[in-house]
Amino acid sequence: MARSGTPRVLISRPLPDAVAQRAETLFDVEWRDSNLPMSEAEMRSALALYDGMMPTLGDKFSDKIFADFGRPRCRILANFGVGYNHIDVEAARGHGVTVTNTPGAVTDATADTAMTLLLMSARRAGEGERLVRSGQWQGWHPTQMLGLHVSGKTVGIVGMGRIGQAIARRCHFGFGMKVLYANRSAKQMDFEAEQVSMLDLAARADVVVVAVPGSAETYHLIDDAFFAAMQSHAHFINIARGDVVKEAALINALEQGQIGGAGLDVYEFEPEVPEALRRMDNVTLLPHLGTAALDVRTDMGMLVLDNLEAFFKGETPPNAL
Missing domain, CATH: 3.40.50.720 (NAD(P)-binding Rossmann-like Domain)
Structure with missing residues (x-):
């Protein structure tokens, strides 16, 4: 009543x-x-x-x-x-x-999800899990499923708000990674982090993590030019909002081998996930688990x-x- x-x-x-x-x-x-x-x-x-x-x-x-x-x-x-x-x-x-x-x-939970995707993508964990489940795994050998060792590498974080800084801390203190970031303003942190332009970040990072809020200003912030600037071994992680990334450009970059892999928790037309992403072994896909605890x-x-x-x-x- x-x-x-x-x-x-x-x-x-x-x-x-x-x-x-x-x-x-x-x-x-x-x-x-x-x-x-x-x-x-x-x-x-x-x-x-x-x-x-x-x-x-x-x-x-x-x-x-x-x-x-x-x-x-x-x-x-x-x-x-x-x-x-x-x-x-x-x-x-x-x-x-x-x-x-x-x-x-949401800060720590979302940062943890970013690290989950970073490690899964770099170390090919999703692909490996599917191999074991398929029954086709034939045992360990020295060149099996070689991935990217992230310790000591360079992470580029797009968006250095609370979540971006939480990710940066995990990368720096947990894995000894060099931190680059692109943000509208400089941030003061208790560890070394270098503010750079978007394209400089793309060109220098071994792993790119997007942590900007979704808005009209960030719509398709990550586009063809950004992916073209990335290194061919680099991995792209998105835990922000799907439409921050031009999804067609991401698919093209993966298909053309412009980047090494991707880990995604969000999608441009969520919950629709393009078949092109679902069929690629070097893409790790999560169902928007960012704060799922x-x-x-x-x-x-x-x-x-x-x-x-x-x-x-x-x-x-x-x-x-």
């Missing part, structure tokens, strides 16, 4: 139990039980029927969705996730809707609730965009 004066909130995906229990104590909650993205009709309906909602990746709140409203009933989109390129923040703001996200909680997803959900609770108390949400 609805509680008088209690904000009515839509949660667009099932969430961990601890988050669900807290949400029920704070708001009059409507739970959407599907894990598929919201349809345009659902998004428009939600803007009209709820005081706030939790959207997430795939829920594309474009200018077109907001265009039907002057000031919708919904006044806050508390996004579940640090990335928010699926929400037109300027359009939301123009219609009186606040947008928040969940940074901080119970404690991390619980922390993210709690940040969503923190943002909603602050907003409805008349305070500035801690992670307002």
